[in-house]
Amino acid sequence: MTGASAAARSRLFGGRVGIEGATLVLFAGAIASYFLFPNHLALLTQFLVLMMFALSYDLLQGHGGIVSLGHAAFFGLGAYAAAILARTGYNDPLLGLAFAAVLSAVVALVLTPIIVRGNDFTRLLVTLGVASLVYEAANRMRGLTGGADGLPDFEIAPVLGLYKFDFEGRIAFIYAFMVFAMVYVFLWRVVTSPFGLALRGIRENTRRMPAIGSPVRRHLAVAYTLSGGIAGMAGAVLAQTSRFASLDMLGFERSAEIMMVATLGGSGHMAGVSFAALAFGWLKDVLSTASPKYWQLGLGIVLMLSVFVARGGIGGLLDHLRFRRSA
Amino acid sequence: MAFIACALRAAFLAAAATASLATLPAPAVAADGKLTIGLVLPLSGAFANEGRQYENGIKVFQKIHGKTVAGLPVEIVTRDDQGPSSGDLARRLTQELIVRDKADVIIGYSFTPNAMAAATLLNEAKKPAIIVNAATSIITEKSPYFVRVSWTLAQAAATLGDWAAKNGIKTAYTMVSDYAPGLDAEKWFKQAFTAGGGKIVGTVRTPVTAMEYAPYLQRVVEVKPDALFAFNPGGDVSVAFMKATHERGVAAAGIKLLVTGDVVEENALVLIGDALDGVISVHHYQIGLQNPANEQFLKVHKELFGADDIPNARAVQAFDAMDVLYRAVAKTAANLDADALLNALKGMKLDSPRGPIEIDATTRDIVQNMYIRRGLKIDGRWQNVAVETYRAVADPGKTPPK
Numbered sequence: 001m002t003g004a005s006a007a008a009r010s011r012l013f014g015g016r017v018g019i020e021g022a023t024l025v026l027f028a029g030a031i032a033s034y035f036l037f038p039n040h041l042a043l044l045t046q047f048l049v050l051m052m053f054a055l056s057y058d059l060l061q062g063h064g065g066i067v068s069l070g071h072a073a074f075f076g077l078g079a080y081a082a083a084i085l086a087r088t089g090y091n092d093p094l095l096g097l098a099f100a101a102v103l104s105a106v107v108a109l110v111l112t113p114i115i116v117r118g119n120d121f122t123r124l125l126v127t128l129g130v131a132s133l134v135y136e137a138a139n140r141m142r143g144l145t146g147g148a149d150g151l152p153d154f155e156i157a158p159v160l161g162l163y164k165f166d167f168e169g170r171i172a173f174i175y176a177f178m179v180f181a182m183v184y185v186f187l188w189r190v191v192t193s194p195f196g197l198a199l200r201g202i203r204e205n206t207r208r209m210p211a212i213g214s215p216v217r218r219h220l221a222v223a224y225t226l227s228g229g230i231a232g233m234a235g236a237v238l239a240q241t242s243r244f245a246s247l248d249m250l251g252f253e254r255s256a257e258i259m260m261v262a263t264l265g266g267s268g269h270m271a272g273v274s275f276a277a278l279a280f281g282w283l284k285d286v287l288s289t290a291s292p293k294y295w296q297l298g299l300g301i302v303l304m305l306s307v308f309v310a311r312g313g314i315g316g317l318l319d320h321l322r323f324r325r326s327a
Numbered sequence: 328m329a330f331i332a333c334a335l336r337a338a339f340l341a342a343a344a345t346a347s348l349a350t351l352p353a354p355a356v357a358a359d360g361k362l363t364i365g366l367v368l369p370l371s372g373a374f375a376n377e378g379r380q381y382e383n384g385i386k387v388f389q390k391i392h393g394k395t396v397a398g399l400p401v402e403i404v405t406r407d408d409q410g411p412s413s414g415d416l417a418r419r420l421t422q423e424l425i426v427r428d429k430a431d432v433i434i435g436y437s438f439t440p441n442a443m444a445a446a447t448l449l450n451e452a453k454k455p456a457i458i459v460n461a462a463t464s465i466i467t468e469k470s471p472y473f474v475r476v477s478w479t480l481a482q483a484a485a486t487l488g489d490w491a492a493k494n495g496i497k498t499a500y501t502m503v504s505d506y507a508p509g510l511d512a513e514k515w516f517k518q519a520f521t522a523g524g525g526k527i528v529g530t531v532r533t534p535v536t537a538m539e540y541a542p543y544l545q546r547v548v549e550v551k552p553d554a555l556f557a558f559n560p561g562g563d564v565s566v567a568f569m570k571a572t573h574e575r576g577v578a579a580a581g582i583k584l585l586v587t588g589d590v591v592e593e594n595a596l597v598l599i600g601d602a603l604d605g606v607i608s609v610h611h612y613q614i615g616l617q618n619p620a621n622e623q624f625l626k627v628h629k630e631l632f633g634a635d636d637i638p639n640a641r642a643v644q645a646f647d648a649m650d651v652l653y654r655a656v657a658k659t660a661a662n663l664d665a666d667a668l669l670n671a672l673k674g675m676k677l678d679s680p681r682g683p684i685e686i687d688a689t690t691r692d693i694v695q696n697m698y699i700r701r702g703l704k705i706d707g708r709w710q711n712v713a714v715e716t717y718r719a720v721a722d723p724g725k726t727p728p729k
Contacts, residue, residue: 039427042419139505139534148506148535150414152443153469167451168426242415244444249415292370292378292407 022271022318023184030177034170041169042241047281048176049238052183054261054277055270056230061259062268063191064223065203066115069124069255070131071231074104076250078232080138080145083245086154093159093175093240100236101229108228112221128252135250150246165241172241179237183230187270190226199223200268264306265313272315279314362399362656362663365424367417367435367445368459370407373536374562377437377641378407380594381459384638384645385434387627388653396653397661404428408435411506411535411560414444421445425452431663432457434648437641438560439463439507446470453665455672457648460641463507464724467692472665474672474691476651476684477644478611480511480558481724483587485519486697486717487609491554491585492523498552499525499585502543504559505532511724512558512587520556528552536564540571547582548575554583561589566598573602583607588711591702593639596709603702603709611695612640612681613711621680640681647679651686687721694721 033044053075060066078100085096114126138145145151158164163171190196198219201209209216239245248254257280265276283302287295310317366385370378385403394401406420417436424430433449433456436442442461446469449456458466458475467473491499499520503509509532517527529550531543537559547555555577559565569591577584588610596603614625614637624646628638655671656663674688685694697720700711 040423042422042426046419142505148411148440150440150444152414152440152446155447167422167448169422238415242418242444243447244414244418246414246440246444248413288371288407292368292405293375294371295407296371 022275023188026271026274027181030180034173034177038168038170041173043281043285045169045173045176045241046238047278048173048180049234049241050258050261050281051274051277052180052234052237053231053258054265054273055183055187056227056234057258058262058265058267058270058273059187059190059199059223059227059230061262062266062273063196063199063203064220065199065206066220066224067120067123067259068115068127069252069259070127070129070134071227071258072250072252072254073127073131073134074108074228074231075235075238075254075258076138076245076247077104077107077134078235079239079245079249080151080235081232082236082239083151083154084144086156086240087151091155091157092161093156096156096240097179097233097236100232104232104235105225105229109221109225111228112224115224116217116220128255131250131252131255135247135252138247138250145245145247148247150244152244154243156240156243169241176237176241179233183233184270184274187230191268191270195219195222203268260303263313264303264310266315266318267313269313269315269318272313272318275318276314359429360399361402362396362432362661363402363404363428363430364652365421365428365430365433365435366403366405367408367420367424367433367441368405369410369437370405372410374410374437376562376594377460380639380641381435381437381645383628383632383636384642385649386631387624387638387642388646388649390627390631391623392649392653396656397659399656399661399663404430408437408441411438411440414440417441418444418448421448421456422452425454430454432652432668434645434652435459436461439466442466442473443469446473449473455665455668457652459645459648463511464692464722465507465726467690468726471691472669474651474669474686476647476686476693478640478693478695479722479724480508480587481515482695482720482722483609483611483697484512484514484516484556484558485723486720487556487585487587487607487699488516488519488521488525489523490607490609490699490715490717491556492520492525496520496553496583496585497525498528499554499556500529500531500547500550500552500582501527502531502533502547502555502557504535504537504564506535506560508560509535509558512556515724516556533559535560538564538567540568541575544571544575544577548577548580551580552582554585556585557590558587559590561592562595565590565592566595569599569602569606578605585609588613588640588700591711592641593711594637595639596637596711600709603711604704606702608700608702608711609697610640610700610711611697612643613698613700613713614638615710615712616681616698618678618680618682620678624680643680647677647681647684650677650679651675683719685719690722690725692722692725694719696720 057071081100081103082096165171261277261280265273287298368378408417436458437460439461449470449472455472460477462480464479464481501513503513584606586608588608591608655668658671659667676685682696697717698713699715703712
């Protein structure tokens, strides 16, 4: 695609969608990293999980304008769904992935009536409340979830019956990458569709959308359900590749973290959000390796600086680069 | 669906094929002429203090015994697992220490979930891991590569239950943190106490990180048992618990407080203060122990960290983890193969600052003295003073062999 038509297309979608160049770099980088860092595959796999989770949240906040402080509820639900299913003996990874996606999507759908109601502040409270309830429920159901001890005792069958998860994490990485690619392409289709456009319309002005005949609540319900399902898939991939599910996957910290990542990435910018997840995960690892004791201090400083240095988030920087080149 | 499955399969085949071409087999690890130890400890967040105790124990050991063993220089790589409920992180850090840093041995795991999450990984990597704390009985059954030098809740709670039944306590109420070690503590205290003729009159489980104990304790005061048995995970949580028992007047109501030793750790006694008065605890170490190893340990600890920095059992556990490892490496003449090291570790006996210890040859778990202590103020300082010793206590919590 030429620069001019890309720019035209991105104008059509509010300057927020067409980032072919950055997306290509992202995928090429992900594939290259497999060969460049064979000793870091476990970490890279977790980056992919974080990216998926961030993208699922970005569909809500970035595109639909729905803020949530409890998105980890779906992430954790997916993780537990995959882990519990594997414990009962159905340990095929794709089956677990599908089960986790469907379960979290259904829960998200059930919750939509209380989420799409109200404004941002009530949503923050409601999502926070729901996430706390899910957390406490998981804590109480010790027989099912292992309570505060987590669920460590399960095996995952080889992918497609052929590729066994190995200790170096090669298959885990490839598996996570495949799921990530599917999620990315799917979300790309969603946000570039008329539905995606309607979502951004809702984000920009909720009151005027009904005036042009757009069913706001239904659109938000669909977005919330999709987002919940994808968050569940991200959780399932984490549980399957690390063979562990625990309460912190449902916890507030993870919800807050993903909100930070989406904001850092530039809301509504898929490549930007993915890069932000990558940067965040990498920074956390580098800092905690450099100083196992004081790394959180460094993380806080970098996050605060990023607000001043990169105002539109990483996505804003990417757009800046692209527009300067094409101009 | 069929199309997707087909496409996935093709993509996977391609990826796996390139993978097998591009990745060379990992070189043999032990051949790099040094002993690399990977540490997985909680070093940030609410349990950072515990992590520091372990690190200090290791520093004391290396100060005394040096940084080479059997001709091998010792390299230590430290990673932060951020406390409990981060099993996936503990597992990844373990994987990275083994793959990236070529660690020959892992020392660490302060918390049960973290050790449990790493178990299957160690089985695949075939690397020994010395558990520095995590005290649930079942952990060592999850991997043949685990060796534990700390203690188990069953070991402590069963000892205390037995002592309580023999010392005029007829009824007891139990209050434990709601996770695996707490359940172990509850089970084994009850078993030993009722076997000795005692009766449990009430049971409650509190959230692992609970800081507010007044409502639970109020209930205990109303029931008025002879004794309250409690376990919680140490650190700030236990300090909050101990202070609450004092404020609620548990002792004033004539209820004897029985706790596992990690609730009244040596370094927390300053904070617990008067709440320690008369409290009976059971542990495998206190600084008042008189033996040559402990004297040397305390002396070097004081030299390195000053008189105000008080070591607790965790520092001794890390000290002993290093001790058993150095001895094992010396015994195998610098052969770092996992099986050789494990064979050297099994059945090992030595004199630790906590007294004589042994690594059981079949369970790979620790056999050690358990001390019944009473909280007393000596020269203006609160201390746990041993009143009775149970010698060579093994972990009673193991699944019996079939």
